[in-house]
Amino acid sequence: MVDAMSTRIFIPRDVAALAVGADQVARAVEAQAAALGVAVTIVRTGSRGLFWLEPMVEVETPLGRIAYGPVQAGDVAALFAAGWLTGATHPLRVGRPEDHPFLARQTRLTFARCGIVDPLSVEDYKAAGGYRGLAKAIEAGGAATVEAVTKSGLRGRGGAGFPTGIKWKTVRDAVADQKYIVCNADEGDSGTFADRMILEGDPFCLIEGMTIAGLAVGATRGYIYSRSEYPHANATMRAALDIARAAGLLGRDILGSGLEFHLELRVGAGAYVCGEETALLESLEGKRGVVRAKPPLPALKGLFGRPTVVNNLLSLATIPVIMDLGAQYYADFGMGRSRGTMPIQLAGNVLHGGLFETAFGLTLGEIVMEVGGGTASRRPVRAVQAGGPLGAYLPPSQFDTPYDYEAFAARDALIGHGGLVVFDDTVDMAHMARFAMEFCAEESCGKCTPCRIGSTRGAEVVDRILAGRDVAANIALLEDLCNTMKFGSLCALGGFTPYPVLSAIRHFPEDFHTRNSPGRPLPAAAE
């Protein structure tokens, strides 16, 4: 197929691109090329993360890769006619992706390859720097690798922001017949899709990161725990694992170094709480995903009671670049105690939604208004939920908050897994508070009464507020309930659900207090 005269056309197979017609575009490109008798080679890639431009198609031209988007199947004939094979102008022409402000402003370390390479090509992966990190880790040895990860300042990207190197050291120092590396890919937070993009767009990066983790702590087995809501990602990851095994990149003697590491994919079954690391381990063991009390830490007694590294997918996928370019290189990005880069996910009602990897330190306002371009509906931004369903709602008056773990914590807000969900002025914050409670009730593992019962009560109390009954008394009751949940819950599901609720009450009191008649009047301009 691939010959010198054939033009390569890159079309994403990322599920978000498929959801807006990428497969239809690929079929149209193939058909039109055949009809015109021109040779093209279609390469399916991950997504670059400019989702408002998906399906974004890139054509390899003498000028470099030139992007067009959002392309629909019906546009394809016109694109050929306009001369897109040589990068010609067309209303859908985006230009060189790297020159697009959304990408030019980023620092892509974890996402260096995503959207560029064929996700299932080991050759592509290696040509783009893959497996250099593992080679350096093999040379340096386990102890030095743990030290490098500590020095890089990398903090867990799954939610709590715990220093990854310290966790690894605990597991490395533990003595056991078997240790495990577990990748938490149970990306359940609304507004997040970075784990998914790596699974679909650069799976070997995760495989390499987990292999390095295994070498660093002395673990020979690993599991990736993904979610059933991600069937496409799971299919790509499964294929990548097969390819890696066949290529000797997993197994008994990796790269001829004597290193042993076996890796399997497991898929959850629609339970948000299984993203909590101990519930995840229970689920991996084939049980109900009920949260375990800590201590013992999973690092000491994790999967099947053995020392286990549980890390978010992004934490693990960032290891190869740290080992390749050096701990100091990574640590030089960022601010304060938030080192390196964060793959921020801009979602919801935002004009430029997508993946924005950048050094910590931009303000929330810069991210939402400048990078994101404000709302997709072109109405004013009213609230941003940061850090998933357990994260606070922030009003525009807090847009000066720097994107940094400590600065967010000082405002009772969460970096979490890097999601930002934007809402316009038609949002009803009392409704969102009710949703937070309802979600907690739905997803509670059932172990703690404040979480299980408190959230159900909480939803009922919001219903009374929504109906305009005893509003002041019910708001006070809701705040009490939140405090009980905060302090009486074992894990962050019950413990953090109060944050979206309380932040909604604090920053948007008008949505709660003025419920004297059923049906709050919407903002004047709302349709």
Place this chain on the structure above:
Amino acid sequence: MPILHALQETFGHVPQDAIPLLAEALNLSRADVHGIVSFYHDFKEAPGGRHVVKLCRAEACQSMGGHALAEGLLHRLGLDWGGTTGDGQVTIEPVYCLGLCACAPAALIDGRPLGRLNRERLDAAVNEARNDWSTP
């Protein structure tokens, strides 16, 4: 879990008869297996419709009108969440985030992803599914 996923995929639910067999094979009590099946939202104890429409109810989809979109579809089909149309064709299930949050509102219909949905696109997709995707 992999066994339960396989059963769910093959039969559209985890058949009641399978529980004692599983319990025996895995050396667990029936109550244990039942507990596992009932804990996870994916595992159904009764079969659903021929086509499963998973509509995202989570925050990012709500910010783009997902709530009204979902309520509208349920209303037009005369269903509640989890309900199946009288002809056994379509089940509407809630899902909390499909990772399509930058292309909201989103749905997964018989495993096919759909983003940037509006009423017309959603209705068209549900009808296509009913017709077994004969007009893709």
